[in-house]
Amino acid sequence: MEIYQLRTFLAVARVGHLTRAAEQLHLTQPAVSKQVKALEQELGVLLFERQPTGMVLTKEGRALFPLAERTLFDAMELVNHARGLRGEVAGDVVIGTIIDPDTLRLGSFLGALLAYFPKVQARLQHGISGWVLERVCSGDLHCGFYLGPVLDPDVTSLPMRTLQYVVIGPPHWKERLEQADWAAIAAMPWIGTPSHSSQHRLVHTMFAERGLSVSPVVEADQEASMVSLVRNGVGLATMRDDLAREAQHRGEVSIWPGTVQDCPLSFIFKTTRRDDVLVAACRKALAEVWPSD
The missing domain is CATH 3.40.190.10 (Periplasmic binding protein-like II)
Incomplete structure (x- = not known):
């Protein structure tokens, strides 16, 4: 059994597709398929079911997946330690x-x-x-x-x-933001971010601590997109303080003076x-x- 065969098996199992696994591994699809078949022959079990939508782990494949992860990790540790x-x-x-x-x-x-x-x-x-x-x-x-x-x-x-984040809103909401408390800010429309993003966690935490929550009207995953949406009056968002100050100076956003949040x-x-x-x-x-x- 070769290390590269285990790496290929894990890559295919994670993405569920030969082509995408080949792209990650910088190999051709036939090469990936050949390595999977060679590993199946050596182990004597079928690891995947070939379906029109992709590659699905068999019961045996699911059972061997965590062991393959540990084996590959241990093998790489051995190689790296020898190099050291x-x-x-x-x-x-x-x-x-x-x-x-x-x-x-x-x-x-x-x-x-x-x-x-x-x-x-x-x-x-x-x-x-x-x-x-x-x-x-x-x-x-x-x-x-x-x-x-x-x-x-x-x-x-x-x-x-430690980076600092502030709440930003459309430039024409300046007076509205200056007069708003936490409850008023939470009630305004918000631009959401992906659930795994640091800004999503930051917004959720800072409002949850006050018994509040926000209701996003749209989701964006890039700060440039968020600034554009804020500038055009879609809603509020959080942004790094240094970037927000620059955007405010350009007249693109207004900063709510109510908080500065730390983020490590x-x-x-x-x-x-x-x-x-x-x-x-x-x-x-x-x-x-x-x-x-």
Whole structure:
């Protein structure tokens, strides 16, 4: 049994489709299909049912999936540890990114990583915080950046900085916002964000603490879209204080003076990967760019 066969099996199982798995693995679809068949022959069980809509795990496949995850992780740990013993850190490290690169100091981080470890190749995957956390937990990402408190006991978070968020509204609502209390703000139309996003959790928490809730009229997943919707009078939203001040200066939004909410920015990885040499390499680069106080 080869490591790449296990990686292919897990990729197909997670996305449920040969083509999409091939894209993730940078392989052709026939190559992925061949690896799955070879693994099935070696194990002596059928792992997938081929259906018109995609690949569905069989009962045997579902039973073997968690074991395959652990086996692949242990195999990669063995390889990485051997590299570390001989003073060589090499390989692909997959890092989840969020928000804008400048806020993360992403360029400096990658520069430090490659300066210390020239044989490491970083692969970036961009998404929202909840997506990064899920992929870190599943093992699809070695590590990543995250906005918000990390409550999962199996995930280690390294604090970087605290970002501040404010409530913004349309520029012509300025007087209305200045006179509004929490209840009035909650009753106004809101622009929602995906349930896994840091802003969704932030809005839910700050109103739930006051026994209130909001009713989104539309959902957006990018700050540029949110600013456009706010500017055109669709509703309220939260935004990073620095970006909101710039947008207010341009006459695009008004800021509600009622609150400034703190949101921690951190670097996360699964605790079981603490000794992974690639994660350790990222931690060293992070400490160079984001030194602890």
